[in-house]
Amino acid sequence: MKQVFNFNAGPAALPKEVLQKAQVELLNYQESGLSVMELSHRSMLYENIQNHATERLRKLMNIPADYDILYMQGGASLQFSAVPMNFLTEGKTANYCLSGSWSEKALKEAKKIGRTHIASSSKEENYSHIPEHLELSENPAYLHITSNNTIFGTQWKTTPELDAEVPLIADMSSDILSRTIPVEKYSLIYAGAQKNLGPSGVTVVIVKKELLKRCPDHLPTMLNYQTFAKNGSLYNTPPTFSIYMLSLVLDWVADQGGVAQIEAMNAEKAELIYHVIDSSDSFYKGPAQPGSRSNMNVTFTLPTDELTKKFLYEASEHGFIGLSGHRMIGGCRASIYNAVPLAHCERLAQFMTDFRTNFM
Amino acid sequence: MKQVFNFNAGPAALPKEVLQKAQVELLNYQESGLSVMELSHRSMLYENIQNHATERLRKLMNIPADYDILYMQGGASLQFSAVPMNFLTEGKTANYCLSGSWSEKALKEAKKIGRTHIASSSKEENYSHIPEHLELSENPAYLHITSNNTIFGTQWKTTPELDAEVPLIADMSSDILSRTIPVEKYSLIYAGAQKNLGPSGVTVVIVKKELLKRCPDHLPTMLNYQTFAKNGSLYNTPPTFSIYMLSLVLDWVADQGGVAQIEAMNAEKAELIYHVIDSSDSFYKGPAQPGSRSNMNVTFTLPTDELTKKFLYEASEHGFIGLSGHRMIGGCRASIYNAVPLAHCERLAQFMTDFRTNFM
Numbered sequence: 001m002k003q004v005f006n007f008n009a010g011p012a013a014l015p016k017e018v019l020q021k022a023q024v025e026l027l028n029y030q031e032s033g034l035s036v037m038e039l040s041h042r043s044m045l046y047e048n049i050q051n052h053a054t055e056r057l058r059k060l061m062n063i064p065a066d067y068d069i070l071y072m073q074g075g076a077s078l079q080f081s082a083v084p085m086n087f088l089t090e091g092k093t094a095n096y097c098l099s100g101s102w103s104e105k106a107l108k109e110a111k112k113i114g115r116t117h118i119a120s121s122s123k124e125e126n127y128s129h130i131p132e133h134l135e136l137s138e139n140p141a142y143l144h145i146t147s148n149n150t151i152f153g154t155q156w157k158t159t160p161e162l163d164a165e166v167p168l169i170a171d172m173s174s175d176i177l178s179r180t181i182p183v184e185k186y187s188l189i190y191a192g193a194q195k196n197l198g199p200s201g202v203t204v205v206i207v208k209k210e211l212l213k214r215c216p217d218h219l220p221t222m223l224n225y226q227t228f229a230k231n232g233s234l235y236n237t238p239p240t241f242s243i244y245m246l247s248l249v250l251d252w253v254a255d256q257g258g259v260a261q262i263e264a265m266n267a268e269k270a271e272l273i274y275h276v277i278d279s280s281d282s283f284y285k286g287p288a289q290p291g292s293r294s295n296m297n298v299t300f301t302l303p304t305d306e307l308t309k310k311f312l313y314e315a316s317e318h319g320f321i322g323l324s325g326h327r328m329i330g331g332c333r334a335s336i337y338n339a340v341p342l343a344h345c346e347r348l349a350q351f352m353t354d355f356r357t358n359f360m
Numbered sequence: 361m362k363q364v365f366n367f368n369a370g371p372a373a374l375p376k377e378v379l380q381k382a383q384v385e386l387l388n389y390q391e392s393g394l395s396v397m398e399l400s401h402r403s404m405l406y407e408n409i410q411n412h413a414t415e416r417l418r419k420l421m422n423i424p425a426d427y428d429i430l431y432m433q434g435g436a437s438l439q440f441s442a443v444p445m446n447f448l449t450e451g452k453t454a455n456y457c458l459s460g461s462w463s464e465k466a467l468k469e470a471k472k473i474g475r476t477h478i479a480s481s482s483k484e485e486n487y488s489h490i491p492e493h494l495e496l497s498e499n500p501a502y503l504h505i506t507s508n509n510t511i512f513g514t515q516w517k518t519t520p521e522l523d524a525e526v527p528l529i530a531d532m533s534s535d536i537l538s539r540t541i542p543v544e545k546y547s548l549i550y551a552g553a554q555k556n557l558g559p560s561g562v563t564v565v566i567v568k569k570e571l572l573k574r575c576p577d578h579l580p581t582m583l584n585y586q587t588f589a590k591n592g593s594l595y596n597t598p599p600t601f602s603i604y605m606l607s608l609v610l611d612w613v614a615d616q617g618g619v620a621q622i623e624a625m626n627a628e629k630a631e632l633i634y635h636v637i638d639s640s641d642s643f644y645k646g647p648a649q650p651g652s653r654s655n656m657n658v659t660f661t662l663p664t665d666e667l668t669k670k671f672l673y674e675a676s677e678h679g680f681i682g683l684s685g686h687r688m689i690g691g692c693r694a695s696i697y698n699a700v701p702l703a704h705c706e707r708l709a710q711f712m713t714d715f716r717t718n719f720m
Contacts, residue, residue, distance in 0.1 A: 002393035008400045011600055016387070019395050023386040027379050033362035033679075035379050037559035037605070040368045040682060073433035073561070074582055077596040081580035112578055194597055199397035201433070201561040201599030218472055220441035222434055236437040237554055239561030239599060240371055245397070319393075322400060 005344040008322030009150055009297065009335040010174065011194040017255075018248045018339075036244045041237050049240075050233070053247035060250060060259055061176075063183050063206055070205040070228040071238050075192040076173045079203060080106040082223050083144065083169055083188070084113035086215045092141035095119040097134070097160075100127045100149035101328060102171060110144075119143055127152040129292040134160055142167040142187065148175035150195075151326040153299030153333065154292040159185045167211055175296050176204070177253060178338055179263040187211045193242060195296070196338045198249045201242035253338065262338050269336045269345040270295040276352045283356045287331070301331040308332065311355055318351055365704040368682035369510055369657065369695040370534065370555040377615075378608045378699075396604045401597050409600075410593070413607035420610060420619055421536075423543050423566055430565040430588040431598050435552040436533045439563060440466040442583050443504065443529055443548070444473035446575045452501035455479040457494070457520075460487045460509035461688060462531060470504075479503055487512040489652040494520055502527040502547065508535035510555075511686040513659030513693065514652040519545045527571055535656050536564070537613060538698055539623040547571045553602060555656070556698045558609045561602035613698065622698050629696045629705040630655040636712045643716045647691070661691040668692065671715055678711055 006013040029036045032045055039046040054069045063069065072078070088094045088110060096107040098121035110116045117137035122129050127149065136143065143162060147170050148155040155175060159182055162168055167187030176191040183189065188207045194200035207225055215226045227235045256262055274293060277284040277300050284300045286293065302308045308331060315323050325331035336345055366373040389396045392405055399406040414429045423429065432438070448454045448470060456467040458481035470476045477497035482489050487509065496503065503522060507530050508515040515535060519542055522528055527547030536551040543549065548567045554560035567585055575586045587595045616622055634653060637644040637660050644660045646653065662668045668691060675683050685691035696705055 001388050002391060004393035006394060006398055008398065008403075011398060011400060011597065013398055014395060019387050019397075023383055026383040026386065027376070028361050031362060033364035034366060034681070035374060037379075038366055038368065038371060038373055040371060041560070042687075073435075073438075073599075075433075075596045078433075078580075078582040081582060085580070109580060112580065192597060199599075199601045200401070200597045201602055220438075220445075220469060220472065222438040222441060236435045237371065237552065237560045239433075239559075239602065241559045241601065242561055242599065321394070327402075 002319070004319045004321050005347055006321050007334045007336065007340065007344075007348070009195075009326070009333060010192075010337075011200050012322075012335055012337050013339040014198070014245075015249065015252045015339045018245070018252050021248055022245060037241045039240065041234060041240055046240055049244050049247050050238070053243055053250055056247065056250035056254060057204070060253055061181065061183055061206070066209050067183065068207050068209055068212070068229045070207065070225065071233040071243055072203040072205055072228060073201065073239055075200070075203055076102065076171050076190060077105070078223075079171065079190040079205070080109035081113070082225070083142070083190075084110040085219055085223055086225055087167065087169075087211070088114040088141045089214065089216070090114075092139050093117045093137040095136050095140045095143040097121070097131055097143065097145045098123055099130055099146050099154060099156075100152045102149065102151070102173075103144070103146040106144055106146065106171060114141075126287070127154065128287055129289040130154055130156050136162075136166065140166050142169045144169045144171070146171045148172070148294055148296050150174045150297045150335070151328060153286070153288040153294045153297045155294035155296065157291070167208075174337075175294075177259060177262070178266050178296055180259055193246055195335070198246040199242055201239045202246060204246075249339075265342060266295045266336070266338065269340065269342055270298060272345045272349045273298045273334055273336070273352070276349045280352075280356055283359070284352065296335065296337055298334045298336065299325060299331060300333075305330075307359070314355065315351060320348060320351065362679070364679045364681050365707055366681050367694045367696065367700065367704075367708070369686070369693060370552075370697075371560050372555050372682075372695055372697050373699045374558070374605075375609065375612045375699045378605070378612050381608055382605060397601045399600065401594060401600055406600055409604050409607050410598070413603055413610055416607065416610035416614060417564070420613055421541065421543055421566070426569050427543065428567050428569055428572070428589045430567065430585065431593040431603055432563040432565055432588060433561065433599055435560070435563055436462065436531050436550060437465070438583075439531065439550040439565070440469035441473070442585070443502070443550075444470040445579055445583055446585055447527065447529075447571070448474040448501045449574065449576070450474075452499050453477045453497040455496050455500045455503040457481070457491055457503065457505045458483055459490055459506050459514060459516075460512045462509065462511070462533075463504070463506040466504055466506065466531060474501075486647070487514065488647055489649040490514055490516050496522075496526065500526050502529045504529045504531070506530070507532045508654050508656050510534045510657045510695070511688060513646070513648040513654045513657045515654035515656065517651070527568075534697075535654070537619060537622070538626050538656055540619055553606055555695075558606040559602055561599040562606060564606070609699075625702060626655045626696070626698065629700065629702055630658060632705045632709045633658045633694055633696070633712070636709045640712075640716055643719070644712065656695065656697055658694045658696065659685060659691060660693075667719070674715065675711060680708060680711065
């Protein structure tokens with residue numbers, strides 16, 4: 001089998017052990033004679049899978065008992081609408097921190113629903129850092145942040161401190177489970193699975209039960225968080241195989257020692273590549289300011305477009321996959337989510353060093 | 361491996377050949393060194409999968425060129441809202457044919473959006489047949505039907521004839537690809553995949569391009585059909601593995617000879633079981649009226665609740681899975697979607713005959 005190093009931004013690398021387990025039991029889950037994909041979502045075998053995922057996630061992330069864990073569909077993009085539809089009520093203002101394209105998209109959807117306010121933004125500095133100086137509006141419905149910005153390669157390093165009555169809502173699609181998070185400071189966390197949690201097709205929502213009382217009755221049933229909370233995410237057929245894969249990934253994280261261990265490993269992986277950038281005499285440049293650098297998506301540029309193309313071509317020849325920057329900003333990007341092994345980051349760091357040396 | 365006969369109502373049986381192919385290439389898709397789940401949705405390898413599915417479906421269902429094929433998430437339940445949000449405009453009335461619980465749910469969501477009208481209903485007869493005597497409202501936005509009713513076991517045998525300006529919209533979640541359909545008579549067809557198309561997690565929408573002009577701009581982006589049509593269903597990350605499985609299932613249908621051959625086989629499978637019911641001297645009773653009987657979900661009852669329990673227990677001991685009726689109405693149900701082999705239906709027919717004989 002071809003040896004490749006997968007730095008895709010999402011859908012991204014999955015742990016090899018997880019894929020191997022899924023392969024072994026693909027036609028015969030727990031001696032049932034059936035594939036997980038063929039199980040009824042109302043069967044005990046399937047419900048055990050989903051409950052296992054929920055318990056694992058609760059333990060790994062230390063999610064308090066007064067939070068529900070929901071499995072939805074449609075990715076973060078549908079959450080951009082679901083959040084204001086559920087919580088941006090008459091007379092209130094939805095507050096957004098703009099830290100990149102994804103938070104802009106979230107804001108755009110909220111504007112269709114009601115009044116909004118930009119509480120902070122680093123747009124003027126080309127999103128090269130996480131915005132500071134939070135200024136909330138009157139009557140804030142909530143404050144929304146994007147915890148990690150895949151395109152610009154920045155990441156919140158702390159949790160914004162808010163008055164207790166202002167719900168903090170975060171899109172953690174690209175760094176959930178990559179580091180310890182004080183869940184109790186958030187009212188709602190959502191994440192598309194396809195970076196750190198599993199394959200695409202399932203969206204995890206962690207929500208404080210108290211907040212659910214605000215969901216209005218008139219919403220489309222499938223956009224009301226209450227529907228999922230009341231029915232254990234089984235109001236209709238969930239994406240069963242994606243949730244099964246999620247449960248295997250969560251087992252894998254536990255096997256690694258848990259989130260703290262994963263966090264330390266992620267820091268080591270990121271440091272390897274940032275070190276090459278910082279010691280390259282500006283051959284490689286990281287557009288993200290050091291204090292805001294993401295441990296999930298390392299973005300960098302080369303001196304010219306020609307060199308960038310050459311770098312990406314040669315990298316691809318060496319088995320590195322997914323190193324092109326987002327089509328919106330170009331350059332290069334290494335996405336080093338949980339499942340990307342340290343050894344692959346070492347290979348990339350070495351390749352970057354060699355490429356520069358050869359150029360000199 | 362345990363031999364089981366899967367009659368689940370959905371998620372349901374998948375063709376064994378499809379699961380075997382998925383298993384073989386689970387860690388190494390087309391010698392890429394990657395799982396399909398690890399491919400970027402912007403990679404050529406993935407786009408080829410999705411395009412292949414689209415071309416296959418277009419050919420198998422004979423979908424005209426002026427129709428788009430979209431891949432969405434959230435199942436039929438989210439379509440219940442998306443349809444009226446996109447097409448139930450001011451001054452118009454959404455028309456619904458009530459043929460069972462799913463059409464009731466579709467109507468309920470439409471009522472949240474605008475004015476509705478029940479164009480026909482068989483509710484008074486306990487949904488034992490497909491409703492007749494269509495009476496549309498003034499200014500109909502569209503007419504919505506549920507082509508097959510999984511819970512009651514009935515199925516439309518013809519396509520309602522409407523004036524050209526009234527869009528016909530159908531939920532075909534449970535019988536798409538099971539028989540030849542005159543797609544050109546429909547303006548929009550939607551289907552959750554988990555019965556005849558693949559695993560749960562992807563919703564196929566077939567929509568006349570002309571109709572898309574009516575989608576209002578102010579909708580949440582992820583609920584606007586235009587978003588999916590304009591971006592080739594790649595506005596955000598689609599459920600890539602589910603679409604890959606769909607593409608394999610479509611290849612399998614082609615290998616069987618196409619939809620006409622599948623339809624003939626489905627009729628033969630259904631006839632086997634209906635014949636046992638009809639020749640059982642009312643030991644088994646089919647609540648669906650003969651002219652409305654579904655070839656996908658065969659529902660039947662036994663003389664007493666005790667016998668039903670005994671039947672289900674013994675069936676389960678013999679490896680039959682998923683024969684309980686829907687929790688709403690009880691009784692028994694054999695779901696015999698495309699992937700359920702004729703041999704399994706023969707086994708079930710024989711078991712039903714033996715069970716009755718033993719009881720006599």
